[in-house]
Amino acid sequence: MALSQTAAADILSIDGVTKSFSGVKVLDGVSFSIRRGEIMGLIGENGAGKSTLIKIISGIYQLNSGRLILDGGEVSVPDYITAKSLGIAIVPQEFNLINSLAVFENIFLGNEIRLKSGLLDKQKMRELSARQLEELKMPIGVNQLVANLSVAEKQMVEISKALMLRARFLIMDEPTTTLTRREVDTLFVLMRNLKAQGVTMLFVSHKLNEIKEICDRVTVLRDGRLISVDEVAGVNEEDIARKMVGRTDFTRIFPAKLPRSEGTEVLEIEDLSSGGLLNGVSFTLRKGEVLGFAGLVGSGRTETAEAVMGLRAVQSGVIKINGKAAPIKKASDALRHKLAYLSEDRQGKGIIQGFNLPQNITLISLKGYLKGFLIDKRAETRKTAEYVKTFKIMAASQKMHLRYLSGGNQQKVYLSRWLDTSPEILILDEPTRGIDISAKHEIYEFIHELAESGISCLVISSELEEIIGLCSRVYVMREGKMAGCLEGSHINEEEIMFHATGIKGSIQ
Ligand SMILES: Nc1ncnc2c1ncn2[C@@H]1O[C@H](COP(=O)(O)OP(=O)(O)OP(=O)(O)O)[C@@H](O)[C@H]1O
């Protein structure tokens, strides 16, 4: 009796699911159930198997053994279309959008509305897309090309696309990595509404506070195995972290802050303007400094970095490097000045999916590996091995193409590429996007080491915690301008949000 009651309460049971790739087990007999109408969190280190499990549920991968039981009956999900017909929708970790199509076309891709005549009902699709984006408080024009969107905007389009399916089981693989707290709040309101309508959700995030806040229960995976399923109310963030990493000596996430740099100003930006998005941006970066850029989505942080890197046309402004005017018109000018930029758009502007680890890492620094006309493969392999060790990059071998690495591990490879250019000024845009909490710690320590060795780091982040924990000076951007510059104890949530929004007491 009790058994059948439990079964009735469950929408989906994952029963002994195992999956291997080329003989390597990435899911090993995973069993747990998701209750109808709950929000289940799914958490685990980079490469733990979260996305693989999600892809099995949504028909992208097939399990090797085990069963999926939906509404009490075993189901096979051979493809994405079947998943959709079963009422399952997914917000994937890596976007699946078509750059050359408009926002509304992407939202309805594969799910088009047609007129009686069989023609596409573009008007209707535009209207519904606009309404959905409005609900997400995302002012994106539905006719805009996806190619022109920022990563956060792309994320919202991907979320809208899944929501449009009106699924009863919604899976979200790290939907919040590029969103600021404000957008996360909006998403959570929406998730609570969906929950009230009876929609079940599986939510992946590396942010423990988000799991605590929005989920009813949390499942922890480690090395492809199930570790625990807990009611969120009964565990604290540290318990979850411990289960994830399998250690009890869980270290502090942020290293001790570096003192304010007294070094010379290596980068001076004066009055930079670009296409209505940047309206007279000025700032300075000192030698060996860890400088932060905070602000809401669309405030101009990424655009500033792109302008400095020669990736965006500017109408006016001066860039000085080491006290001298340095006209940077194109990417190669920036590289020559020893500038490096880790883009927030790892997928679109970063890694090359069909290249292996060394090919991705030495993409820009390749000159340094030439021996005559040939690439010194041994040097490349040696260097790659160093990065693999430093950042604990999880890959079956260096020959693996990047598309087969987990999201967080792809990010680590991308970071390695820029470090390999031996930069003097390193701009990191959302550097820990998709990185698990223990790996974050390693990256933060690394950034501090770089700064101590004299490299100037500019960190753009939507995670206030990261800005506050890491940076010794912080600029806050609003509407394409610097709204404030904070130091010392002024680097706190309240003051950052005040400058970001112009409103006092905007955080709850
Ligand atoms: N198609 C594939 N071929 C080979 N290996 C794969 C493939 N897909 C995933 N893997 C491997 O499976 C393991 C688990 O990857 P998965 O993407 O499920 O991790 P994850 O928990 O989602 O991590 P992250 O937090 O970094 O996104 C990784 O070691 C990854 O390299």
Ligand SMILES: [Mg+2]
């Ligand atoms: Mg993943």
